[in-house]
Amino acid sequence: MVRYILKRLAMLVPVLFGVTVVSFSLLQIVPGDPAVLLAGEDANPDFIEAVRKEYGFDQPLYIQYFRFISHAVQGDFGISIRNREPVVNLLIQRFAFTVQLSFLSILVAAFIGLVAGVISATRQYSIFDNLSMVGALFGISMPIFWLGLLLMLVFSVYLGWFPAGGSGGLKHLVLPAIALGAASAAVIARMTRASMLEVIRQDFIRTARANGLKEWVVIYKHALKNAMIPVITVFGLEFGYMLGGAVLTETVFSLPGVGRLMVEGIFQRDYAVVQGSMILVAGTFVLVNLATDIAYALFDPKIRYE
Amino acid sequence: MSDDTDPEGFYEITMSAAVEKTSQAAEVWRRLKRNKAAIVGGIIVSIFVLVALLAPLIAPYHPNEGDLSKRLTPPSAEHWLGNDALGRDVLSRVIHGAQVSLQIQVVAVLIALVLGTLLGMVGGYYGGLTDHIIMRLMDILLAFPGIFLAISIIAVLGPGILNLMLAAGIYSVPQFARIVRGSVLSLKEKEFIEAARAAGESDSNILFRYLLPNSMAPIIIQTTLRMATVLLTASGLSFLGLGVQPPSAEWGAMLSTARPYLITAPHVATFPGLAIMLVVMGFNLFGDGLRDSLDPRLKD
Numbered sequence: 001m002v003r004y005i006l007k008r009l010a011m012l013v014p015v016l017f018g019v020t021v022v023s024f025s026l027l028q029i030v031p032g033d034p035a036v037l038l039a040g041e042d043a044n045p046d047f048i049e050a051v052r053k054e055y056g057f058d059q060p061l062y063i064q065y066f067r068f069i070s071h072a073v074q075g076d077f078g079i080s081i082r083n084r085e086p087v088v089n090l091l092i093q094r095f096a097f098t099v100q101l102s103f104l105s106i107l108v109a110a111f112i113g114l115v116a117g118v119i120s121a122t123r124q125y126s127i128f129d130n131l132s133m134v135g136a137l138f139g140i141s142m143p144i145f146w147l148g149l150l151l152m153l154v155f156s157v158y159l160g161w162f163p164a165g166g167s168g169g170l171k172h173l174v175l176p177a178i179a180l181g182a183a184s185a186a187v188i189a190r191m192t193r194a195s196m197l198e199v200i201r202q203d204f205i206r207t208a209r210a211n212g213l214k215e216w217v218v219i220y221k222h223a224l225k226n227a228m229i230p231v232i233t234v235f236g237l238e239f240g241y242m243l244g245g246a247v248l249t250e251t252v253f254s255l256p257g258v259g260r261l262m263v264e265g266i267f268q269r270d271y272a273v274v275q276g277s278m279i280l281v282a283g284t285f286v287l288v289n290l291a292t293d294i295a296y297a298l299f300d301p302k303i304r305y306e
Numbered sequence: 307m308s309d310d311t312d313p314e315g316f317y318e319i320t321m322s323a324a325v326e327k328t329s330q331a332a333e334v335w336r337r338l339k340r341n342k343a344a345i346v347g348g349i350i351v352s353i354f355v356l357v358a359l360l361a362p363l364i365a366p367y368h369p370n371e372g373d374l375s376k377r378l379t380p381p382s383a384e385h386w387l388g389n390d391a392l393g394r395d396v397l398s399r400v401i402h403g404a405q406v407s408l409q410i411q412v413v414a415v416l417i418a419l420v421l422g423t424l425l426g427m428v429g430g431y432y433g434g435l436t437d438h439i440i441m442r443l444m445d446i447l448l449a450f451p452g453i454f455l456a457i458s459i460i461a462v463l464g465p466g467i468l469n470l471m472l473a474a475g476i477y478s479v480p481q482f483a484r485i486v487r488g489s490v491l492s493l494k495e496k497e498f499i500e501a502a503r504a505a506g507e508s509d510s511n512i513l514f515r516y517l518l519p520n521s522m523a524p525i526i527i528q529t530t531l532r533m534a535t536v537l538l539t540a541s542g543l544s545f546l547g548l549g550v551q552p553p554s555a556e557w558g559a560m561l562s563t564a565r566p567y568l569i570t571a572p573h574v575a576t577f578p579g580l581a582i583m584l585v586v587m588g589f590n591l592f593g594d595g596l597r598d599s600l601d602p603r604l605k606d
Contacts, residue, residue, distance in 0.1 A: 011445070018446030022458065029462050141587035143538055145545045146561060146579030149568060157569050244452030248542050259454070263546050266461045274461050278450075282458075285451040 004297055008290060015286055023278040024068045027271055028061070037271050040081035072279060078272030082264075087276040090261060095280055097167065098257035101249065102242035104177040109184035109238060114231075116185075117192025121227075122219055124197065132189060139186025144245055148179035148252035165253040172255075180249040184238035191234050195227040229300045236292025240285040337599035344595020350588025357401055358408035367395035369402040369555040378571035388573045390564065392553075396574060400581050402555040407537055407585065410471055410550075414536045417475025419529055422482020427513050427521075429483065430490030441487075444480040453477075456539050460548045470549035474536045485528050489521040523600040530593035534586040541582050557582050 027034040035052035036043075043051075052058055056067045071077070077087035116136070120129040155175055156164035162175050199205065200223050208218045247259030254260075258277055265273035338344050357364065367385075372393035381388040387396035429440040450458050459473035493499060494517070502516050541558030543549035550556035552563050557578040564575035 011442075014442045015445045015449050018443070019449050022446070022462075026462050030464075137587060137590065138583070141534070141583050141590055143541055143545075143558070143561075143579060143582050143586075145542060145558075146575075146582065149561070149565065149575055149579070153568055153572055241452040244450070244454035244457075247453060247457060248545065251546055262457065262461070263548070266457075266465075266548065278458050278461070281451065281454055282449045285454075286449045 001297065005294055008293055012286060012290065016283065019282040019286070020069055020072065020279060021065070023275045023282075024065050026275055026278075030271065033057075037269070038078060038081075043081075077276035077279075080265075080270050080273050082268050082270045082273075087272045090273065091258065091276050091280050094256055094258040094261045095284075097255065098243060098246050098250070098259060101173060101176055101180065101246055101255065101257060102239060104173055105181035105242050106184065106235065106239045107181075108177050109181035109188055110235060112181070112185040113188025114192055116189040117231075118196055118219070118224060120189065120193045121196030121200065129193075133193075136186035136189045139182045139189075142182065144179055144183065144248045145252050147182055148176065148249055151175045151179055152253070165255070167256055172253075176249045176253045176255060179252070180242055180245055183245070184242065187238060188231065188234055191231050192227065195230050196223060199223045199227040229296070232299060233292055233296050236288055236295065240288045240292075243281050243285055243288075334599045338595055341595045341598060343591045344599070347588045347591025347593070347595055350584060351592050354404055354585045354588060355408065358404040361402050361405040365395075365398035365401040367398040369399045370394065370553050378567055378574065380571070380573055387577045388571070390560075390574045391567055391571075396577055399555040399560060400557070400577050403557045403560060403578060403581065404585075406550060406554060406556045407540070407582075410467070410474065410540045410556075411533050411536050413471040414474035414540065415478065415529055415532050417472065418478035418482050418532060418536075419525070421475075422479040423486045423518070423521075423525060425479070426483040426486025426488075427490055427517060430487035431494060431509070431513055431517065437487075440483065444483050447476065447480050453539050453542050456543055457546070457548065460543060465548045465551070467550050467554070470540055470543055473543065474540045477539060478532050478536060481532065482525070482528055485524045486521055489524050490517050493517055493520055527593055527597045527600060530589055530596055534589035534593065537582060537586055537589070 027037055030037060033048075035048050035055070035057045038055065039048045039051045054067075055071075056064050059067075075088045077091065079085070080087050080090055083090060116132040120132050123129055152164050152175060155161045163172050166172060200219070205218060205223055208222050209215075213222075244259075246257050247263060249255070250257040250260040251263065258281060262274055262277035262281075265271070265277065338348075372389065372395075374393045376385070376389040376393040378391055379385065379389045379393075385395050385397065387400065390396055390399070425440050425444070429437040447455060456473040456477045459476055460469055463469040463472065499512065499516055502512050507516075540549055541556070541561075544551075544556045544558030545562045547559075547562060550559050552559050560578040561575055564571075564578070568575055
């Protein structure tokens, strides 16, 4: 197990290196003088020169990359040219929001997905099963941004139950969380159903029934516990994808998350912000995946990574 | 393949493979026909492709010319889906949007298909360091979650329809590479590949004439399902303003321009979204159906 974790950690190194290279190369590929791009076109020449020195833009590429990394490791992602604020401050505020939204979404998705999946599996081909699988098809086929607009139209404009956007308490997060969680709920429901169907056909379930255990004990204690193993991986993966999908949700509902920060950064040519967002989101996703893989290895005694 | 040093048994294998192929196709078709969901998906996809190809012929109005006196008017007999903020016919724009979407999907999926298949085949077949490097490169792409990868690529390349195709294409490369690699890894231990190698076939022959044709099932399934994902990604990017730019009639861009009128004229935002959902659903249903028909073992 320890060996597996170490091996899995070692695999992180090339990936994180690649992610930082991609983020670093942004300034190199975009046409224009990197020092001017970072300092802003209206910056005074002295400041541009200072930035050039600081980041070593007059030095060979590998030295530039090294400086970029040593700044990033210290949490220095430069200054946002639009907000005149250290990028790291913006990232922390905005990222906290996105994590909060993603967390709420995965709760929504897990609840709906697990309930629908378990009931569908225990009543295969019933009306509930058919309806929830059709619902799942809608879930994976609906564009997040359209679902968000529809939810907004129905629940804020017509019914007035929830605010249409902006940030402020939990009430503001309900619709975005549903919009962001819908696709994951669908994936989790399908996965749970398939996994449950496989497990309840196995011998140990028949034995449990034959021993006279109550049906709900068989289903929820014995079957679900075993069926959950593959579903756990999906949780991790879906949570990670939410960090990406949040870009669209945050735009639809005008929420101050890191996704929207990055898109605004692209439009405003605020490259330091874009670089920081890339590293932060990709880095988090990689770590979430690592945690998922380790959790999977811990939960499933059948898996041995040698 | 035309040399007479080939052992006789070898021809037999290829011939029986050919015979098997036709009966296999018939079998796949038989299974597909029985799958109602796949039929529905196939019909949706066919209608979408037809509409896209015939867009200029069937659209009742010009997609970009509006009548300002008809701003935001709801659906009527003249304009079945109503008019948008510039008085343009929404139905005509949705129809032309099908063409734009199909173009993006085909180009992006082709990029992913060609690059991903090549990388997957080479990695799987040669193994070792080559494979290791290719797979780590794929891991780097996969480190950017979902649509975030496409956005990051756009951040580097800049917005626009060509870059959108490229971004949506690169976004899908790892999926093809992984699936093809997996297929090649399991195939290369099979006897017919060993036989081909023993018969002195070149690596490129083995890759393209033996391994590729035998990996077609997962590639076809993935291509169909990716058409759905690419549409969601591309329309999402256009919605954000990073893809197709207005006034082009692209569904995601149409939704984004319809947003300010959500309350006064909800129909303008409703129909492009409905179009995306239906087409994505069609490709998903058809792709799932293909998977069940091409590889019955995968069915739950």
